[in-house]
Structure formats: structure tokens, C-alpha cells
Amino acid sequence: MAFLIAILVGTGLLMLPVSRAEPGGAPLVTALFTATSAVCVTGLIVQDTPTYWSAFGQSVILALFQVGGFGIMTGATLLGLLVTRRLKLTRRLIAQAETKSLSLGDVAAVLRLIFLVTVAVELLTTAVLTLRLRYGYDYDWSDALWHALFHAVSAFNNAGFSTYSDSLIGFALDPLMLAPIMASVVIGGLGFPVLHELRQNMRHPARWSVHTKITLLGTAFLLIAALAATAAYEWNNPATLGAFDWTGKLLNAASHSVMARTAGFNSVNIGEMHVETLAVTYVLMFIGGGSAGTAGGIKVTTFFLLGFVVWAEIRGQPDSNAFRRRIGSHPQRQALAIVLLSVACVGAGVLILLSVTSFPLEDVMFEVISAFATVGLSTGITGGLPPTGQLVIIVLMFIGRVGTITIASALALQERNVLFRYPEERPIVG
Amino acid sequence: MAFLIAILVGTGLLMLPVSRAEPGGAPLVTALFTATSAVCVTGLIVQDTPTYWSAFGQSVILALFQVGGFGIMTGATLLGLLVTRRLKLTRRLIAQAETKSLSLGDVAAVLRLIFLVTVAVELLTTAVLTLRLRYGYDYDWSDALWHALFHAVSAFNNAGFSTYSDSLIGFALDPLMLAPIMASVVIGGLGFPVLHELRQNMRHPARWSVHTKITLLGTAFLLIAALAATAAYEWNNPATLGAFDWTGKLLNAASHSVMARTAGFNSVNIGEMHVETLAVTYVLMFIGGGSAGTAGGIKVTTFFLLGFVVWAEIRGQPDSNAFRRRIGSHPQRQALAIVLLSVACVGAGVLILLSVTSFPLEDVMFEVISAFATVGLSTGITGGLPPTGQLVIIVLMFIGRVGTITIASALALQERNVLFRYPEERPIVG
Numbered sequence: 063m064a065f066l067i068a069i070l071v072g073t074g075l076l077m078l079p080v081s082r083a084e085p086g087g088a089p090l091v092t093a094l095f096t097a098t099s100a101v102c103v104t105g106l107i108v109q110d111t112p113t114y115w116s117a118f119g120q121s122v123i124l125a126l127f128q129v130g131g132f133g134i135m136t137g138a139t140l141l142g143l144l145v146t147r148r149l150k151l152t153r154r155l156i157a158q159a160e161t162k163s164l165s166l167g168d169v170a171a172v173l174r175l176i177f178l179v180t181v182a183v184e185l186l187t188t189a190v191l192t193l194r195l196r197y198g199y200d201y202d203w204s205d206a207l208w209h210a211l212f213h214a215v216s217a218f219n220n221a222g223f224s225t226y227s228d229s230l231i232g233f234a235l236d237p238l239m240l241a242p243i244m245a246s247v248v249i250g251g252l253g254f255p256v257l258h259e260l261r262q263n264m265r266h267p268a269r270w271s272v273h274t275k276i277t278l279l280g281t282a283f284l285l286i287a288a289l290a291a292t293a294a295y296e297w298n299n300p301a302t303l304g305a306f307d308w309t310g311k312l313l314n315a316a317s318h319s320v321m322a323r324t325a326g327f328n329s330v331n332i333g334e335m336h337v338e339t340l341a342v343t344y345v346l347m348f349i350g351g352g353s354a355g356t357a358g359g360i361k362v363t364t365f366f367l368l369g370f371v372v373w374a375e376i377r378g379q380p381d382s383n384a385f386r387r388r389i390g391s392h393p394q395r396q397a398l399a400i401v402l403l404s405v406a407c408v409g410a411g412v413l414i415l416l417s418v419t420s421f422p423l424e425d426v427m428f429e430v431i432s433a434f435a436t437v438g439l440s441t442g443i444t445g446g447l448p449p450t451g452q453l454v455i456i457v458l459m460f461i462g463r464v465g466t467i468t469i470a471s472a473l474a475l476q477e478r479n480v481l482f483r484y485p486e487e488r489p490i491v492g
Numbered sequence: 493m494a495f496l497i498a499i500l501v502g503t504g505l506l507m508l509p510v511s512r513a514e515p516g517g518a519p520l521v522t523a524l525f526t527a528t529s530a531v532c533v534t535g536l537i538v539q540d541t542p543t544y545w546s547a548f549g550q551s552v553i554l555a556l557f558q559v560g561g562f563g564i565m566t567g568a569t570l571l572g573l574l575v576t577r578r579l580k581l582t583r584r585l586i587a588q589a590e591t592k593s594l595s596l597g598d599v600a601a602v603l604r605l606i607f608l609v610t611v612a613v614e615l616l617t618t619a620v621l622t623l624r625l626r627y628g629y630d631y632d633w634s635d636a637l638w639h640a641l642f643h644a645v646s647a648f649n650n651a652g653f654s655t656y657s658d659s660l661i662g663f664a665l666d667p668l669m670l671a672p673i674m675a676s677v678v679i680g681g682l683g684f685p686v687l688h689e690l691r692q693n694m695r696h697p698a699r700w701s702v703h704t705k706i707t708l709l710g711t712a713f714l715l716i717a718a719l720a721a722t723a724a725y726e727w728n729n730p731a732t733l734g735a736f737d738w739t740g741k742l743l744n745a746a747s748h749s750v751m752a753r754t755a756g757f758n759s760v761n762i763g764e765m766h767v768e769t770l771a772v773t774y775v776l777m778f779i780g781g782g783s784a785g786t787a788g789g790i791k792v793t794t795f796f797l798l799g800f801v802v803w804a805e806i807r808g809q810p811d812s813n814a815f816r817r818r819i820g821s822h823p824q825r826q827a828l829a830i831v832l833l834s835v836a837c838v839g840a841g842v843l844i845l846l847s848v849t850s851f852p853l854e855d856v857m858f859e860v861i862s863a864f865a866t867v868g869l870s871t872g873i874t875g876g877l878p879p880t881g882q883l884v885i886i887v888l889m890f891i892g893r894v895g896t897i898t899i900a901s902a903l904a905l906q907e908r909n910v911l912f913r914y915p916e917e918r919p920i921v922g
């Protein structure tokens with residue numbers, strides 16, 4: 063609900079003439095699209111951010127994705143806390159009624175911690191970027207600060223909005239610009255539960271929870287695999303990595319591997335990539351980042367959890383284990399439900415968008431996965447979508463952002479008493 | 493193993509000069525591709541069946557897909573019997589050793605039944621088609637019989653090979669040709685366990701097993717949904733359904749819905765279909781037909797079983813039920829493993845084929861899913877594949893055919909003793 067209100071307020075503000083660079087207010091669909099994209103920290107745009115919106119409009123967008131990102135982090139963390147707490151309590155057979163609420167102290171503590179982490183990371187990134195823009199590019203201080211702040215907030219919240227028309231393509235060969243943004247993106251994308259545990263137990267990896275271990279190792283694995291695949295497929299593509307020397311190729315392959323998983327900045331032109339790279343990027347975008355963070359997608363834990371389950375099945379082990387812990391049947395079924403419902407959403411989105419536009423399949427698939435997993439990358443078709451197509455993307459962004467978290471928590475929280483069980487029967491599978 | 497031998501023998505026979513219509517033998521890759529496609533009852537072709545191969549060559553192909561289809565049906569049925577029997581026995585705590593073998597009597601009975609069903613359906617279809625070709629198209633008797641026999645065997649085994657260069661497009665407006673073939677395809681695609689149960693308990697649907705109920709209702713649902721989707725998307729496409737009147741449109745939409753799930757005949761030109769229809773067809777092909785039949789894909793039961801699991805999760809029910817029977821956790825995990833491994837195979841296939849060719853994504857995806865699910869439809873790129881691409885398709889057909897059955901049975905048969913269990917831990921999902 064809070065999301066809807068933020069989107070509607072944002073739409074109203076963006077429709078004001080003062081938000082737009084040219085005279086006259088933005089049309090409803092454009093404002094709605096931009097506000098939804100900002101609040102859901104997606105980053106897809108139908109109008110170029112720096113030229114279409116005024117400084118006020120850009121500030122509104124900045125505020126929207128900061129509010130959206132903070133809301134997602136706190137909301138998902140609190141729901142997660144409710145879920146895990148509840149689980150512990152029901153195990154101890156404490157009355158159900160007590161477990162459905164969190165104490166005010168818990169809520170305040172979580173809000174404070176998330177606020178502090180957000181401010182700390184964003185300020186640090188802003189400072190580094192400001193210095194770089196001031197001394198590397200001769201911006202004056204206020205310009206440098208504005209661009210740095212916008213990108214720092216956008217990066218930590220994985221929003222992907224940029225004050226440059228070509229996103230980060232202008233900085234493709236500048237590691238001093240890309241590295242702080244990439245670091246900020248990765249930290250924001252890990253999710254608060256992992257950050258919290260890292261802060262408490264940094265020195266004792268053995269004590270980390272399975273959730274943290276899967277998220278960290280899974281993220282590292284995905285980053286390296288994506289870097290290798292991007293480099294391999296694009297190494298000699300003159301429109302993307304081919305133009306750089308080998309350090310530039312590696313830097314930008316790394317940048318794509320970080321950004322494609324949910325951030326949505328780009329330092330190379332996505333529209334010029336080979337279709338093989340796009341296919342790899344579909345998978346990366348669909349998986350997304352860590353739970354209860356600003357990342358989208360089905361989440362790293364969901365993906366690898368199902369991987370552990372399949373691995374156990376192949377090995378013929380009755381239990382599905384990960385890092386010497388058993389994965390219960392309930393999280394398994396939950397992960398399965400999330401993945402299949404997500405596939406269904408993406409499939410329906412692709413089919414509808416194909417019906418109302420005439421773009422090729424690879425671009426439509428890219429756009430739909432990017433919207434659903436709130437990534438924000440595009441092969442360049444967003445601006446050319448008809449209003450119906452824009453509405454489809456708006457709905458996908460909203461479902462992808464709010465739907466997965468809400469459904470996941472709802473699935474985890476609900477529990478019914480078993481009045482009777484049916485006898486088991488074994489259909490032939492496969 | 494038997495499959496490999498059949499493929500190698502077939503390859504050898506097809507390389508003989510006598511198999512080819514023109515002078516000289518067929519090259520190795522062409523013969524290997526055709527033999528694999530026939531034994532795996534896929535139906536993809538790199539060379540036009542009636543013009544490239546001699547009557548002898550076509551007979552070899554006919555023999556290969558008859559042997560392949562029969563082998564799949566018996567092999568999968570026996571394995572399925574082993575699995576279900578074993579399950580029942582272990583429940584009754586009978587010694588494990590006894591359960592790993594089937595009695596010779598069982599094997600003989602299964603072989604005899606499958607043989608009878610195959611011969612009965614194929615003879616009936618051949619008779620109907622022969623009469624139609626003789627009196628409707630003025631073929632002489634021997635020609636009519638040959639074409640009828642070839643299509644009858646091809647249809648029941650869901651092989652999709654045709655003695656016409658344009659498959660069934662020449663009969664697009666003739667329900668008397670299409671209907672018997674469609675009926676034969678559907679019966680062959682249900683799978684032997686369902687046919688056996690129907691024969692025994694035709695009058696008492698309440699006694700049917702969950703497997704039979706899911707297969708029959710699922711098949712009906714998929715057929716109707718596919719007919720509706722095809723009709724809706726292609727109604728006005730002048731290159732496909734648009735050329736027909738409304739009975740022709742419905743007939744050919746029905747034909748596509750039947751053939752796309754695994755048979756691989758086509759009465760309209762797949763290459764001219766809208767990309768929306770292709771996208772729907774991806775899903776149909778991937779799901780495929782019934783277990784332990786000549787159909788490919790992940791199978792109807794696997795698909796709907798996961799659907800029931802997701803539905804139970806959404807409703808918050810601790811048990812996953814279907815038709816008043818509980819679905820055990822083992823078949824659930826097995827279905828999950830099959831689907832995810834299949835997705836991984838298809839994904840890898842698409843990526844590799846994209847790398848070695850320059851066809852558009854929608855055609856490559858179609859080709860890969862068609863090969864993996866042994867469907868045999870093509871948008872027309874098979875003949876244009878380079879040898880490496882043909883090898884990729886050969887491997888996909890083989891894995892898709894042999895792999896899913898073998899893996900499914902292996903998964904179901906293996907069982908390990910639990911020496912110790914790890915404590916349960918709950919990662920955050922989604």
C-alpha cells in the first residue's frame with residue numbers, strides 16, 4: 063500500500079510543469095511510468111532523465127527511489143524477521159497469537175540500522191565520486207556534488223537512474239568512477255540480513271547463517287561467471303568491448319556482470335550486444351540479488367537453494383542439505399512456487415508485449431525480465447513502446463517489486479491446521 | 493545402450509548408396525542426424541525425406557522410428573513398473589533384493605500388450621488412410637498403402653516423419669486425412685500406463701489412478717488451450733490460418749495444438765507463424781505428452797504435479813494434494829529436478845547454437861526445444877545448420893529422449909540410507 067501511495071504522489075509531482083525541463087507538464091502515462099520505475103528502483107525510462115526532467119523533477123525522482131529503496135529494505139527485513147521469529151516460536155510451542163507481532167523496539171532497531179548503513183554507504187560513495195568529478199573532470203563543486211549524490215543514492219538502492227543520457231558509457235574507461243559505484247551496488251544488493259550478520263560476525267565465517275553463506279558465495283560465483291561470459295562473447299564486438307584495450311574489456315565486462323544482476327547502470331551499449339550475451343543476461347537478471355535488499359529477481363538464495371535440492375535428488379540423498387544444514391520441505395516448496403510464478407509472470411508479460419508491439423523477441427524478453435526483476439537495463443525499446451506497452455511494463459515492475467516479497471512472506475507466514483490427510487499416491491514423473 | 497546401437501546401425505544403413513535417391517552415399521553427419529532423429533522419434537530433418545532418400549532409405553527410417561518408439565514405450569513402462577512396484581514393496585518392508593527385478597512373466601506381458609496396441613492402432617489408421625488416399629486422391633493401391641502405412645506408424649510413434657516434402661500442408665483442408673492421424677498421435681502420446689488402465693477400467697473413472705487422471709485432464713486442457721491460442725493469434729495471418737474459411741481455421745488450429753505437443757507433423761507453415769504463436773508453442777513443446785509413451789518433453793504429469801504443489805503452497809496447505817491423493821515429497825523433488833535440468837539443457841543448447849550460427853533467437857529457441865522434446869517441428873532452419881549445429885541438435889535429441897526417462901527412473905530407484913541428518917535451517921527465500 064505504501065508503495066502505491068508513493069507512486070501516486072510521485073506521479074502527481076512529476077506531472078507538475080515545474081518538474082519538466084520544457085514548458086508544459088508531463089503526460090500521465092510518462093509520469094506514472096517514471097514514478098513507478100523510481101519507487102520500484104527499476105530504472106527503466108521512457109524519457110531521458112537529464113533532458114526531459116528539470117532539476118526539480120530529477121530531485122523528485124531521486125527522492126522516490128531513495129524512499130522506495132529504504133521502504134523495500136525495511137519492509138522485507140521486518141517481514142523476514144517476522145517469518146524467522148515466528149518459526150522459532152512455533153517450534154517452541156509458544157502461543158501463536160504472540161508471534162504475529164514484532165515489538166516496537168525491534169522495529170526501531172531495524173529502522174535505525176538500515177538508516178545508518180544507507181547513509182554511511184551513500185555518503186562515502188558521494189564523497190569519492192565528488193572528488194573524482196571535481197578533479198578528474200573539472201566540474202565545479204556544486205555540479206560534482208549533485209551528480210555524485212544522484213549516482214551514489216541510485217547505486218546503493220540499485221535504482222539505475224542516471225543524470226547522464228548515456229548512463230555510465232562516458233566513464234567506461236574510468237575505474238575511479240566505476241569502482242565506487244560497483245561497490246555500492248554490490249553492498250546494496252546483498253540485502254540487509256547479510257550486512258547485519260557481516261557486521262556482527264565479520265571475523266567468524268563459521269558462525270554465519272546458511273542464508274549469508276549462500277548469498278555471499280552465490281553472489282561471488284554469479285559475478286565471476288557473468289564476467290567470464292560477457293568477456294568471452296563481447297571481446298571482439300567493436301560496438302561494445304572490442305573498442306577497449308584488455309584492461310578496459312575486463313573492467314566493462316566486470317561492470318556488466320555487476321550491473322546486470324539488478325542495478326541497471328550500463329557502461330557499454332546493451333542494444334549492440336550479441337544475442338548470446340543477452341541470453342546470459344536474461345538469466346542474471348532473473349536471478350537478481352540478495353533477499354531483503356534493494357535487489358530484484360527471484361533472489362540468489364532461491365536460485366541456489368533449488369540447486370542444492372536438485373543436487374540432493376541427483377545424488378539420491380533423502381535430505382537436501384546446504385553447508386551442513388538441512389533445508390526443510392517448506393522453504394523448498396516456497397522457492398519452487400516463487401520461481402514458477404515468476405516464470406509465469408515473465409511468460410505472460412512477453413506474450414502480451416509481443417501482442418501489442420512489433421519488436422523482436424530478444425528485445426521484448428530483455429525488457430520484460432528487466433522490468434520484472436527491477437533491473438532497468440534495456441536494449442533501447444522502452445522509449446518506443448506504445449502506452450499499452452508502457453502500462454504492461456508498469457504492472458510488471460510493480461508485481462516484480464512488491465509481489466515477490468509479499469507473496470514470499472505470505473507463503474511463509476500462513477499455516478493451516480491439517481484436519482485430515484489424503485493417502486499418498488505416486489504418479490509417474492518424467 | 494540399445495538406442496545407441498539402433499542409431500549406429502541406422503546410420504550405417506543410411507550411408508549405403510542404395511538408401512539415397514541420387515547416386516552416391518549420404519555423408520556421415522546427414523545419416524547420423526537422420527538416424528538419431530528417427531530412433532528418438534523426433535522428426536527433425538536436414539534433407540527432404542521423399543526426394544533425398546530412396547524407397548529403401550525411407551523404409552530404413554520407418555523401421556528406425558518403429559523400433560525407437562516401441563523401445564521407448566516398453567523401456568519406460570518396464571522402468572515405471574519397477575519404480576512403482578518397488579515403492580509398494582518397500583512399504584510392506586519386503587527385502588530390497590527381491591524388488592530390483594521384474595519377473596519374466598511381467599516383462600512378457602508388457603511387451604505383448606504394447607505390441608498388440610501398437611499393431612492395432614497402426615493397422616486401423618493405415619486402413620483408413622489407405623482408403624482415403626485411394627478414393628479421395630486417386631492413388632493406386634500400392635502407393636496409397638505405402639503413404640498410409642508410413643504416416644500411420646509415424647503418427648502413433650509421434651515420429652513426425654512424412655513422405656511429403658511439405659508434411660501435411662497438402663491435406664490442410666481434409667479432415668478425413670488429418671483426423672485419423674491426430675487421433676493416432678493423441679493415443680500414442682498418452683503413454684502405455686494410461687492406455688492400459690483405460691482398457692481395464694474404461695467404465696469406472698473413479699477408480700483411475702492419479703497418474704491417469706492428471707494425464708487425461710491435463711492433455712485435454714492443453715489441447716483446448718493450445719487450439720484457442722493458435723486460433724486467436726493466427727486467425728488473420730494470410731500465410732497460415734488466414735487463407736482458410738472458419739472450419740479450416742479451426743481444423744488447422746486443432747491440428748497445430750495436437751502436433752506441437754510432440755508429434756511434429758504440420759499442416760500449416762511454422763516459419764510463417766507470428767512470434768506470439770511460436771512463444772505459446774515453446775511451452776507446449778516443452779511440456780510434451782504422457783509418461784511412458786512415445787511423447788517427449790518433461791511430460792504432462794510432471795508439469796501439472798508441480799502446478800498442484802504451487803497451488804497448495806499458495807493456499808497454505810501443508811500437503812500437496814491432487815484428486816484426493818497426497819503427492820509425496822519424493823515425486824515433488826523428482827519433478828523439480830527434471831524440470832530444472834531440462835531448462836538447463838535447453839538453455840545450454842540455445843546458447844551453443846546461437847554461438848555457432850547466426851539465426852534469430854526465436855528460431856533457435858524453437859529448434860532447440862523441438863529437438864530436446866523430440867517434437868520435430870521447425871521454423872525451417874534445420875537444413876541450414878552447419879555440421880557443428882547439427883551435432884548440437886543430435887546430442888539434444890538423444891539427451892531429450894533417453895536422458896529424461898533414464899534420469900527419472902534412476903532418481904526414483906535410488907535410495908540411500910540416512911546415517912545422520914543435519915539440523916534444519918531456514919534461509920530467506922524470495
Ligand SMILES: [K+]
Nearest residue numbers: 104325326437
Ligand atoms: K534497478
Ligand SMILES: [K+]
Nearest residue numbers: 534755756867
Ligand atoms: K516427434
